Amino acid sequence: MKSEFNHFCESFANEAIAVNYILAKNPEISGQEFESVKTIGAVLEKYGIPVEYEFCGLPTAFKANVVKVDNPQGRLVILCEYDALPDVGHACGHSASGSMSVLAALAFKHMADSGVAFNMDVDIIGTPDEEATGCKVDMVNQGVFKNYDLAIMVHLDGEETRPNSQFLALDCFRAQFYGKPAHGAGEPWNGVNAVNGVQIAIHAMDMLRQHVLPETRIGTWIINGGGASNVIPAFGELEVTVRHTERDYLNTVSEKIKHIFDGAALCTGTTVAYDYYGNSYDGMNQNEEATHLVERVMAELDISFMPGPADISGSSDIGNVSWQCAALHPKLRLAGEPKVCHAKEFADAMLEPTIEKTIVDGARIIGYTFVTLMEQPALLENIIAEFSASITTGK
Template identity: 45%
Template sequence: MGLQEALAEKIDKNKETAFALNYAIAADPELSGEEYRACAAYVELCKNCGFAVEEKFTGQATAFRAAVRRAKKPVMKVAVLAEYDALPEIGHGCGHSANGAMSLLACLGLSELSDLPADIDLIGTPDEELRGGKVLMCRAGIFKDYDLALMTHISANETEPNENFLALSCYRVVFHGRTAHGANDPWKGRNALNGAMLALHGMDMLRQHIRPEARIGAYIVDGGTASNIVPDRAELECTLRYTSRPYLDELVGKVMNCIKGAAIATDTTYDVISMGLDYDEMLWNEAAAGLAEEVLQELAVPYTVSRRAGGSSDIGNVSHECPTLHIRLAGGNTYYPGHSREIAAMVQDKTIEPVIMRGAEIMGNVVLKLAADADLRRAVADEFAKERNKE
């Protein structure tokens, strides 16, 4: 029996463990950085399998790293990533319960292949939706030791061999003014909402003079309490994205000037609060993406190839530390928006089970093919080094 056939057999053997993990986490969603029960479930499963586990990995309470396998003569080291945080009010509308279950199942399958010359770790990466747990791991330098990091992310109806991401910075801005009665003595007030509104108008005017790939999204979080009271506090949130971090940092500076100018014009003050850690753009690796595409073809999984960058993820930071794949796998044939209640329902339905198995099989075969091909490993590594040297 070849390694691919053995992998499929081991995945089938361990599938119920992965299904149960997905259903348990999907039914008990925990917010970013608070995934205590989900993390504990992973840790217990890994320990039961005999994997050495580092808990509170990189100082994060809900992160872990499990040594899935150690080869006698490894030719590469692979990090398989698992996410398990949920969205407020929606639950697992990003599908993280299923994503992580795929990663676990892939690792369970690979762990039992005695002839595989690869060291493999399963890394639990919390807080993707808010602050960015992987960014903290990157700051600790842990991904520099890996030849590949990969994961598979559920999608409503589209499969891609790799997914591109924009760099992201997100802020809350609080304007402070002075309250007054809106009819009796408004001249005594300083309107914090006016400051927030003027800042938003400034951002809108800025759009004409920034690069077309840039994205500015903003909304008013708090604008006051009554129409006849001059608000002494107003809050807005803005999310800024671009295809590369250097220009995004320039854009952040321009937006901050809009905020500063609005405060001066309205005689208010303001505070800027970072909403999370900065996410970097995805450093694309064509050799690794081509490998994933080859696996999808062999497994007869329909897919599209698109390098269009839309959303953002802290896996972008990982891609600057080692070659990285973020495979996108369709969970069905019907389109639903990302971060939706429909996807939260999808991962709790029995139809997610073959998808979890397929995701595990895709990642497992990527690892097998890379371990078996020295030229391909060299191509992936050389491309990564070349792209990093451009920065």
């Protein structure tokens, strides 16, 4: 099966590479990937994979059945990301990582059409808006991944290759403070400065840093800080991102953040409204059996890697997926000098010739992982057993 997968992977590599270049040259930010999903869907449909658009009621999501068998011994799903970042484009590499997923799907489809016997179902799901609100969470909330035994996607990295990733749980808030306008020189005593509420909230969160566990991260930025120095601002707005390794502990920190908003309004005479911005992300539920499998696959493909999950860095909505089914998020290093993710040089790498081999390597990681499970179904049973135990114990 691996030989067959390689054959079709090579046959359709140019199609997937073309998808990457189209997306990289025409980046669409989170939730606005209308042309990107059309591009991906058109390639899948061109080669006989029917696509369900607006999957889960999400305008730029999709789902497609790649391989369907009677009495499957496993249900596997490839995840596909394709959103870009504001200003810097595909600086997280989703144009290429999404193309890897497309290439793996095309290879599996044509293996099945050529008569290769499958014993497991394979789907591909387009999961937009990872960089902002996290549409995988919406899918989790609708129970989508309860229908699968293992989900996988390969992400790019500027420094190292790893068989899996670790992520911090994340909550993001937006808080709006309301005051009363007045002339800053003529009658400042008649005004209520909404930005004072913003400032007090930020100072209080800085003080909170002393009293949270070391793994906690708190980031803020002022969205609206007034319009002129001689006007008492009637409105101020800030965004707060708070993260931690464990969801339960993060919930306690988030409650403290809410109390800070209320307290800042109380002591400045303002009023405040706040809510979560986007979906809350969970940390990654690690599956050692699945991670070790990808390590063996990378070794078989002669891809140099560091063992074990990568060090905790950011957050991703695949963390939520990993609590509904076993999930893998391997990281594949870009060629050349080290690069910083979310920087322009990372986006530029999506248009360099070296990205073509990286796309094929990523598709092979997905393909070999699934084929190994098909050839050795007991491995999938072990992955499922570990996942079930983690849910029971709340690991």
